[in-house]
Amino acid sequence: MRKIYLQTKTAHQMIYDFEDGHLKNIKYQKAENLQVGDIVSGVVHQVDQRLKAAFVDIGQSDLAYLAFDQVYNGQVHKGERLILQVERLATKTKKASVSSMIQLKSDALVYLPLENSINISNKLNADEQVQLKEKLDQIVDHGGVVARTVAGQLSFNELKEQYTHLKSKWDIVSRHHQSKGVILKEQSLFNQFLQSVSHSGVDKMIVDDLDKVQAFKQSFDHLSHLIQYDRQFYSNKPISITELYEQLSNRHVKLKNGAAITIDQTEALTAIDVDFGSFKDETSKHPPYLDINVEAAKESAKQIRNRNISGAIVIDFLNMKTKREQQMVMNVFRDEAENDDVKVHVVGFTRLGMLEVTRKRVNENVYQFLGVDERSLAKYDTFSYKELEENLLVYEANPDVDCVLVEVEPHQIVNWKTMIEKIAYRHRFHFECYIGQNNSLHAPYKLYKIGDVNWLLSRQEEGQLNIDKVF
Missing domain, CATH: 3.40.630 (Aminopeptidase)
Known part of the structure; x- marks a missing residue:
């Protein structure tokens, strides 16, 4: 049996693909991170003729690298504003790479808004290429297009629908090109996956958010009979983040x-x-x-x-x-x-x-995604924050939880309180949360489920606990 779990609510988004109880495949991304394929607006900060490249401020913590061969005319000027697409993410030693050669993709077409040619996949035979070229000549009224192999199987109306959708994305980009930073996010991890996955051999697709279930069913009608919501998702998924x-x-x-x-x-x-x-x-x-x-x-x-x-x-x-x-x-x-x-x-x-x-x-x-040192494999605080978020979502599905208590070391209490507030802002939990200090912890934090908040507050009044309300 093949079950796919789509974890959409957390700041660390994940897709688990299980077959007969074994983890076959996994995909992950941070919800707020820059992704390959994102379209950004940036301003050229520095031009280096020796490197044949420019460094561009795209609204991130570091400048992005733009090689001259990724610019249509081969040259840029300091202070120039450009629409760019993320080609490669930053690493510890390299900056993110961007290109002005924008590509907007669907499963059948690649739209090139700054070009004007129509190119057909060589995997199609000569007759198929001619027929497809005739259709696209009638459809494409702006920019260029690369037709993938699957385009040969689509009707005129299906091709026109995909082209119109991609062109509308470029219209959005064009209207917002003056605002620095991300203008258009690449397809979400989940849309990419659902667009490519075959329903054959899949028994269930289980999602952690009811709104996302409805959205996925509307966008992927052929999968709608497989997609279902599980209120107890974080208790029932076969593998925890730990x-x-x-x-x-x-x-x-x-x-x-x-x-x-x-x-x-x-x-x-x-x-x-x-x-x-x-x-x-x-x-x-x-x-x-x-x-x-x-x-x-x-x-x-x-x-x-x-x-x-x-x-x-x-x-x-x-x-x-x-x-x-x-x-x-x-x-x-x-x-x-x-x-x-x-x-x-x-x-x-x-x-x-x-x-x-x-x-x-x-x-x-x-390693970077989870918050783990690549050499020592030690966990950073960011891993513990992810772990806590999942544990709190387990309690969110339990109406009997009145409040929770998170104990941390005294010198870490400010950092933890800030992070818990961010988690709470994302989820709007039904219970209250308090944070307390503990000098004898053997882990980054300890989480307690409290059935009655009055019991907790009475212990505070008696001086047995030093706690502070977070939300």
């Missing part, structure tokens, strides 16, 4: 056959090491090292996808004896990587026998 941390930030991943892989992050690259672990299989026709490598190739591709690891990646498989064995393992990795929405480029085996892979950076990796 369990997710344990799964996706663990250096050691055990394989089905008892072997293991170890994943290590550095500034320069990600290294995945394969070892025998507790492997035991006397029934296979292949040498043990080959069975382990095949399973490790599958799991490595899955972990790269689910952890959203990008950049240079090397996989140190167990030594193989022939090029044919290496090719077999590389093909297995490629097949699993086909399930990845992000482009994965398999470079090949190095002279030292390691498989070299690169993957495009689109969004934050799982």
